[in-house]
Amino acid sequence: MTLKESIVDINPYILGKLSYGLEELKNNSINSLLSPGSRILYKTHFYPILVEKNMVHEIVLSLIGKDGTKHPFLFNMSMDANDIFLTGLFLNKRNDYESGLIEAKNAAENALLKNKELMMAQKELGQVQKSLEIQLSQERSINKELRILNKMISHDLQEPLRKIQLFASKTISEAKRKYSWEVLALNLNRIIDIAFEGHSLTKRLQQYSELEFYPLRKAHFDLRGIIESTKAKSSISTYGFYYDLEVESVYGDENKINLLFTELFELVNRISSPDHAQTLRITSRVFESNENVLNTFHRKKLRICIITHSQVSDRDTVKRNNSESSDRRGVGLDLAFCEKITTLHGGSFSRENIGPEKVSMEIVLPYVSL
Amino acid sequence: MSSISLRNNVRLIGNGDRTIILAHGFGCDQAMWRYILPFLEKHFRVLVFDYVGCGRSDITCYDENRYGKLTGYAQDIIEICEELSIEKAIFIGHSVSSMIGVLAYIERPKIFRSMVMICPSSCYLNTGDYHGGFEKSELEDLLEMLDSNYIEWANYLAPVVMKNHEKSHLSEELAESFCSMDKSITKNFARVTFFSDNRKDLNKVDIPCLIVQCTEDDIANQRVGQFVKDNLPNSKIVNMDASGHCPHLSHPRETIDVLKNELLTEKFLA
Numbered sequence: 168m169t170l171k172e173s174i175v176d177i178n179p180y181i182l183g184k185l186s187y188g189l190e191e192l193k194n195n196s197i198n199s200l201l202s203p204g205s206r207i208l209y210k211t212h213f214y215p216i217l218v219e220k221n222m223v224h225e226i227v228l229s230l231i232g233k234d235g236t237k238h239p240f241l242f243n244m245s246m247d248a249n250d251i252f253l254t255g256l257f258l259n260k261r262n263d264y265e266s267g268l269i270e271a272k273n274a275a276e277n278a279l280l281k282n283k284e285l286m287m288a289q290k291e292l293g294q295v296q297k298s299l300e301i302q303l304s305q306e307r308s309i310n311k312e313l314r315i316l317n318k319m320i321s322h323d324l325q326e327p328l329r330k331i332q333l334f335a336s337k338t339i340s341e342a343k344r345k346y347s348w349e350v351l352a353l354n355l356n357r358i359i360d361i362a363f364e365g366h367s368l369t370k371r372l373q374q375y376s377e378l379e380f381y382p383l384r385k386a387h388f389d390l391r392g393i394i395e396s397t398k399a400k401s402s403i404s405t406y407g408f409y410y411d412l413e414v415e416s417v418y419g420d421e422n423k424i425n426l427l428f429t430e431l432f433e434l435v436n437r438i439s440s441p442d443h444a445q446t447l448r449i450t451s452r453v454f455e456s457n458e459n460v461l462n463t464f465h466r467k468k469l470r471i472c473i474i475t476h477s478q479v480s481d482r483d484t485v486k487r488n489n490s491e492s493s494d495r496r497g498v499g500l501d502l503a504f505c506e507k508i509t510t511l512h513g514g515s516f517s518r519e520n521i522g523p524e525k526v527s528m529e530i531v532l533p534y535v536s537l
Numbered sequence: 538m539s540s541i542s543l544r545n546n547v548r549l550i551g552n553g554d555r556t557i558i559l560a561h562g563f564g565c566d567q568a569m570w571r572y573i574l575p576f577l578e579k580h581f582r583v584l585v586f587d588y589v590g591c592g593r594s595d596i597t598c599y600d601e602n603r604y605g606k607l608t609g610y611a612q613d614i615i616e617i618c619e620e621l622s623i624e625k626a627i628f629i630g631h632s633v634s635s636m637i638g639v640l641a642y643i644e645r646p647k648i649f650r651s652m653v654m655i656c657p658s659s660c661y662l663n664t665g666d667y668h669g670g671f672e673k674s675e676l677e678d679l680l681e682m683l684d685s686n687y688i689e690w691a692n693y694l695a696p697v698v699m700k701n702h703e704k705s706h707l708s709e710e711l712a713e714s715f716c717s718m719d720k721s722i723t724k725n726f727a728r729v730t731f732f733s734d735n736r737k738d739l740n741k742v743d744i745p746c747l748i749v750q751c752t753e754d755d756i757a758n759q760r761v762g763q764f765v766k767d768n769l770p771n772s773k774i775v776n777m778d779a780s781g782h783c784p785h786l787s788h789p790r791e792t793i794d795v796l797k798n799e800l801l802t803e804k805f806l807a
Contacts, residue, residue, distance in 0.1 A: 171780060172780075172781075196753070198753075198755045202675075202678050202682070203671055203672075203675030203676070203678050203679065204675065204676070204677075204678030204679035204680070204681060204682040204683075205678075205682050206755050206756075207564075207676075207679045207682075207727075207731070207756060208564070208679060208682045208683065208686070210564075210755060210756055210781065210782045210783070211562065211563050211564030211565065211632070211756065211782065211783075212564035212565065212718075214781070214782075214783065214786075214787075215564070215565050215569055215783055215786050218783075218786050218787060219568070219786075226686055227682065227685040227686050228682070229678075229682065239685065265685070266685075269684050269685070273684070
């Protein structure tokens with residue numbers, strides 16, 4: 168060919184394969200012989216290489232014969248200052264064999280691709296399943312909270328309302344019987360008290376539901392310090408606090424942990440008899456969790472154990488606090504607070520009766536060393 | 538070098554005030570520009586790059602979804618421009634890169650001031666009255682030919698190249714890896730290139746455009762070139778004496794003359 172790709176000469180072998188005479192092709196462009204795909208590939212890929220390197224070896228191009236049949240050839244091409252030379256090897260039989268190989272290779276590649284897609288789909292399915300399990304667990308936890316709230320509302324809130332109804336009816340009937348103003352005032356005071364109780368319960372419910380509205384502000388703080396300050400503000404009656412703290416520093420939201428201990432002391436108060444006082448033993452230990460958590464950082468947990476021993480109150484030795492607890496209504500809500508706060512920290516709370524008048528309460532939090 | 542520059546093997550040459558972006562076409566890489574680079578770098582800052590899967594790009598960045606459309610390649614150009622803070626550049630695209638440039642401009646108009654399209658085609662398929670040059674079956678023949686040339690694709694060097702980007706001996710490798718391509722990426726690029734239809738995108742380009750048309754171009758014929766010109770609102774066509782589909786390689790002198798006459802004008806530089 169010339170540099171402009173006009174055919175100068177073709178050997179009889181190739182002419183024979185294409186069923187052309189030389190005169191029919193002489194001075195025509197090689198492009199007229201190339202199949203469309205070969206033409207694109209030659210022009211966009213092999214021709215630039217030929218210009219750059221003056222040669223290109225072992226390329227497959229199809230030439231179209233006079234009868235329109237495609238004939239694959241393996242070409243070596245070279246170029247000098249005047250001409251382009253093509254040396255072609257007819258590939259028909261070899262091409263059938265190679266086509267078979269290519270077909271098999273493509274089938275294998277497709278199978279691998281499908282296998283890869285299947286593996287990916289399986290992986291995605293696994294991830295979806297995992298996320299569904301997490302969602303399910305969250306749903307369970309929300310359901311549990313809702314049950315607690317329902318219990319609060321159905322029990323604690325109904326009771327004040329019932330009492331309001333009772334005392335209001337009593338007041339009316341007494342007013343009809345023209346009782347003294349003192350009796351009426353007494354009944355009205357009772358109604359006010361009960362209304363206050365109902366108000367304080369709904370306030371606590373609001374506080375409970377707002378616990379997770381604000382993100383935790385975690386920092387290290389002193390465990391003993393927080394227990395002591397909470398104890399000072401609480402109405403708990405105690406014989407004494409005994410500490411055995413392996414770890415004194417806790418990592419978490421100080422305000423919320425403070426609230427946790429406040430609720431915990433309320434819980435202790437609530438479950439013991441009015442004439443009893445508590446002896447509390449508080450321990451803290453770090454342990455390795457068996458949970459399947461990839462991040463080893465979270466495998467270490469801090470267990471804070473509070474064992475309360477309730478005894479009949481001896482007025483001389485019992486330490487009493489003057490704090491009022493009248494605004495802390497809601498039977499069982501203190502337990503819900505403890506569970507919620509520990510869960511928000513990625514931990515847990517449990518309570519167990521371990522003997523007569525003896526209760527063990529356990530707070531487990533992720534451990535982060537100082 | 539940043540991840541985007543590494544991904545697309547970006548090189549900046551020359552020190553002109555204005556920037557020219559050279560985008561290679563299907564089947565080759567940035568080495569295609571080597572004969573006209575000496576002229577361009579005298580007057581401009583020139584940015585050359587390889588599309589992912591071509592030349593010395595980072596093949597690991599290839600994403601079938603992203604590069605399953607020409608917009609994925611256009612996004613590469615936008616990202617390169619954003620990373621290098623390039624605005625108002627002159628874009629020169631060869632073959633399919635002309636349409637990639639059109640898509641990049643539509644998406645982010647501020648990056649180009651003017652465009653040069655060498656042998657462009659907005660659609661390679663014959664459809665209705667439009668004569669793109671190829672029937673669907675003929676383009677499928679291209680995919681078969683890509684399969685048949687398996688030895689060619691075995692020479693693809695990009696993954697090796699990527700790790701040795703800074704080393705000097707790679708000039709030798711460059712000659713060896715000239716226009717090297719990954720087979721499966723090339724097949725996908727071929728599909729995306731030759732089965733795309735960007736005719737409706739042309740009239741969204743309002744900046745000055747120069748269409749460089751070769752005689753006897755079997756890939757993008759003169760009717761196609763004229764169609765592109767007719768549908769670009771602010772365009773001019775120059776018919777070269779050069780034949781073929783790669784005038785900047787086969788006829789660099791004439792290509793430089795065209796660029797000299799047309800590019801260094803008020804209209805293109807304004």
